Amino acid sequence: MTIIRANGLTFTYSGQLRPAIEEVHLSIEEGEFVLIAGPSGCGKTTLCRCLNGLIPHFYEGELKGDIFVTGLNVKDHSIRELARYVGMVFQNPENQLFALSVEKDVAFGLENLGLPRSEMMELIEWAMKAVGVYELRDKAPYELSGGQKQRVAIACVLAMKPKVLVLDEPTSSLDPFGARQVLEVVRKLNEELNMTVVLVEHRLDLAVKYATRAIVMNDGRIVLDGDPRDVLSSKEAISIGIDVPKVVKLYRALQEVGLTLSEVPIAAEEMVQLLQEVLKR
Amino acid sequence: MSFLDVLEGLRFKKASSPIHKLDPRVKFALALSLSTLALAFKELLALIALFTAHVPLILLGGVIRQWARMMKGASLFAFFIFLTNFLFIHFHPGYAALSPTFVLPISMALRFLTIVGAFSCFFLTTSPDDLGLALERHLVPFTKWLIERVPRLKGAIDPYGLCFAFIASVRFIPTMVEEATSIVDAQRARGLELDRGGLLKRIRGYVPILIPMVINALRRSDELAEAMESRAWGAVKERTSLYELRLKKGDAIVMALTALAFAIAVYVRISIPIPL
């Protein structure tokens, strides 16, 4: 089932001369894990905002083309309606937690939906356990590390049982350990709950192994779209200035000196295995 | 003592004591009754009794150190109250006939300390979460009632928004303190001097601290609004709440005792003359 579909999506922020995204055509199936990369200012955040209605309902500007998420035309549905279908996790972990305890924060969205208490309790417990913050439920935001905060932020949207999880550079302020934990949680939700994931990341080294599909944007347009291995090992990805994982760079360097491995590696372990194969030959 | 110290002194710390467990409304009623009585009496003996009455609460709540800090801050004001009263009586001999020169000024200072003590006891033992709950529990019906009477106010007051603002402002205090510290450090590293020079120079020194703080706050409010919307803020008219305040047996007992003590005090005030 196609869960996200964009046709000729173009958005210009009011007061801006050039569109931030232009002629975006995109179709995402349920259960995909889509990684979006691209240089700063290429429109990744803008595209995310179109997925939960922040554009056009929160940010003013001119929206052309169409975008459907879980069959709903984003233009015709408010952000609060879309919140049940699309969960959005932002870059700054600090400014998306408002309550004085983890538990109350996770409850926030459900309280807004007017759910009865008993139902809320169940969902909150489930969401906190799913992202591994159940033990932290009584902690205040300032008692949490960045990675914990970001996982709480995921629990907050997860409790509303969305179909799509959109994360805009969720690890940019985290250390590698925290970043990996956050991405592991996202992978788990994708695999176990078949949740569709749209992840904007610049740490490709960490993120690419989780993705089933990679999209590279440049200047407001989608320029590459496909299997993560193909996308990242393509010439364009490097010329655009994507921070291609080191193993992929090594793969290309080996290719240039005439050694072509049987597959594009995306993790160090894979590279080790591929090299061992070659050495055995 | 700097401003941050006072904030720190007022900051609620998680703990579990019989006082912490009391319903916030009961505690508020207690603080309010004590303060009302402190204003109703001017006799030294009565005020000593009232002041002493709140000390066991502080002890039971285990917040004596923070309380002492508040009292230290308040004692300066208390001294001024004493002084103005003393001088006033001294220069208006007519008043001296009412009470011995020292007794009334001391009573007045004690009255102030009792009110400060009662309310710091309330704030030190009540979690902002509980305060928010109490606020939501009563503000929402109150606004409804008000709008029924004054229909013009419809849309002008958003009780849920007010409660959210309260909770969020408490939630962001530690964040902002942390932010302020790191901005001060960064500007110091660039050669900003905050503790040298005359008053004007010092005040000017704070400008490079305040500007980033204000910018951060503006950006924060934008991001908060975005995140709130994305989590369905305002989706239904009547928000529910994960927790609900409920008066327990202990709350009822404390409430009854407070009412009884208050009634007795009022009776004393009306019909029994106090010597001092």
Ligand SMILES: Nc1ncnc2c1ncn2[C@@H]1O[C@H](COP(=O)(O)OP(=O)(O)OP(=O)(O)O)[C@@H](O)[C@H]1O
């Ligand atoms: N609120 C806004 N108002 C006006 N212009 C904006 C706004 N947000 C983004 N833009 C502009 O739109 C373009 C795309 O920005 P966007 O934030 O989507 O890029 P991005 O790919 O997320 O970049 P980054 O990697 O830095 O986060 C940029 O030129 C940016 O200046």
Ligand SMILES: [Mg+2]
């Ligand atoms: Mg961005």
